[in-house]
Amino acid sequence: MRYWWVNQNQTYEFEVPGGFLWSPKTRADGARNYFYQTMEEVRPGDLVFSYYETQIQAIGIVQRQAVTAPKPNFRTAGSNWSDVGWYVEVEFAKLSNPVKPKNHMDEIRPLLGDKYAPLQSNGNGLQGIYLTEISSMFGELLVLLSRADLPTIQHELSPVLGDESEYEINLEIEARKLDGDLEKIQMTKSRRGQGIFKANVRLIENQCRVTGVSNIKHLRASHIKPWAASDNDEKLDGYNGLLLSPHVDHLFDRGFISFNDTGGILVSKELNPTILDQWSIHATQNVGEFKSGQRPYLEYHREIVFQT
Numbered sequence: 001m002r003y004w005w006v007n008q009n010q011t012y013e014f015e016v017p018g019g020f021l022w023s024p025k026t027r028a029d030g031a032r033n034y035f036y037q038t039m040e041e042v043r044p045g046d047l048v049f050s051y052y053e054t055q056i057q058a059i060g061i062v063q064r065q066a067v068t069a070p071k072p073n074f075r076t077a078g079s080n081w082s083d084v085g086w087y088v089e090v091e092f093a094k095l096s097n098p099v100k101p102k103n104h105m106d107e108i109r110p111l112l113g114d115k116y117a118p119l120q121s122n123g124n125g126l127q128g129i130y131l132t133e134i135s136s137m138f139g140e141l142l143v144l145l146s147r148a149d150l151p152t153i154q155h156e157l158s159p160v161l162g163d164e165s166e167y168e169i170n171l172e173i174e175a176r177k178l179d180g181d182l183e184k185i186q187m188t189k190s191r192r193g194q195g196i197f198k199a200n201v202r203l204i205e206n207q208c209r210v211t212g213v214s215n216i217k218h219l220r221a222s223h224i225k226p227w228a229a230s231d232n233d234e235k236l237d238g239y240n241g242l243l244l245s246p247h248v249d250h251l252f253d254r255g256f257i258s259f260n261d262t263g264g265i266l267v268s269k270e271l272n273p274t275i276l277d278q279w280s281i282h283a284t285q286n287v288g289e290f291k292s293g294q295r296p297y298l299e300y301h302r303e304i305v306f307q308t
Contacts, residue, residue: 003139004038004048005118006060007129019063019092019216020199021048022072023130024085034116035130039066039086042131044159048090049134049142051118051125056099059148060092061157072199073238087196091157091216099145107145111138156215197221200238204294209287210265211245219243222252224297226305239293247279258306261295263287268307 006021023036042048048060069087101108102123109121116132119125143150198221207214222244225234234240244252251257256271263286267276276283290298 002041002043002046003134003136004042004046004062004131005129005134006048006050006131007118007125008050008052009125019089019202020072021088021090021131022069022085022199024071024082025068026082028080028082035128035132036086038131038133039088041133042066042088045154047139048092048131049139050092051101054100054102054125056095056101056142056146058092058094059143059146059150059153060090061154061159063089063091063159069196070236072196073203087199093148093153093157095146095148097147099142104141104145107141108138111135111141197223197236197238197241200236201241201243202238204238204291205241205243208243208245208248209259209263210248210281210285213245216243218245220246220249222249224294225300226253229300229304234297237293239291240297248281251275251281252301255301255305255307257281258302259287259290259298260302261298262289266302266306270307 021039023039024033025036027033027036042062042065044062044064046062048062049056050058050060052058066086066088068084071081071083071085072087101119105121105123108119108123111134112119112121113135116129117126118129118132118134201221202216208219213219220243222242223230223235224240224242227235230240242252248257251271256268256275258266258268260266265281265283265285265287267273267283273283
């Protein structure tokens with residue numbers, strides 16, 4: 001296991017705790033950048049410390065190795081970055097006791113190392129750093145200072161290969177002879193609940209609105225406007241997605257339930273109401289108002305998919 005430090009001050013993802021890192025492959029002038037090259041070196045099970053606004057705010061566990069992927073929709077951040085870069089899936093646990101390194105520099109300073117350190121000797125963060133490796137002693141100190149229950153975090157966020165594993169996705173890519181076609185590869189991954197579509201949804205949604213489940217292992221990134229009916233932009237648009245528990249995804253995908261813009265649940269007359277009772281879904285609950293970018297897709301779902 002290796003320890004990594006990621007500076008998330010210049011990306012959008014931490015505002016809604018997400019499950020990925022993304023960087024360009026090179027600098028704007030085409031030159032190689034050590035802090036982007038490191039994306040290729042992380043491996044499943046490695047620890048990543050998220051540095052945001054002068055504090056270590058979360059600990060993450062790498063789920064898969066880096067893959068080539070389009071840039072997620074960071075909104076205003078990253079406008080000068082290339083459109084294609086490295087994507088690493090990482091699951092983060094927010095710390096209840098964030099660590100401000102500047103307050104612990106007497107202990108940290110001897111562990112910084114001479115090259116590619118993430119901090120200045122006075123504890124201030126360094127500009128231009130994205131992902132850098134830190135020593136095991138430095139990593140263990142940060143865990144100690146945060147009072148994080150690392151064994152529990154590792155257990156909860158351990159990498160899992162399920163029915164939609166990278167292995168099976170890669171088999172489909174090979175079978176469809178998509179190797180080298182970045183757009184079609186990403187379409188395949190997003191249709192299988194992987195890749196940039198999932199990342200874009202997680203920039204907007206962080207739990208199942210119906211059940212409240214937030215552990216991504218138990219959620220699906222579900223298209224609101226179905227995959228088959230969406231154009232290429234809509235297929236990857238995070239606003240065209242919800243994170244849903246599997247049984248809720250089933251009902252939504254089949255049109256047995258839908259939502260109005262203010263968060264009310266709509267129930268189809270075709271659905272036996274005992275199903276909702278058995279699955280502890282309350283038809284009168286409000287799941288929260290939807291964002292303006294989601295509303296056109298929900299309108300499509302209500303008009304075309306929902307079984308009135």
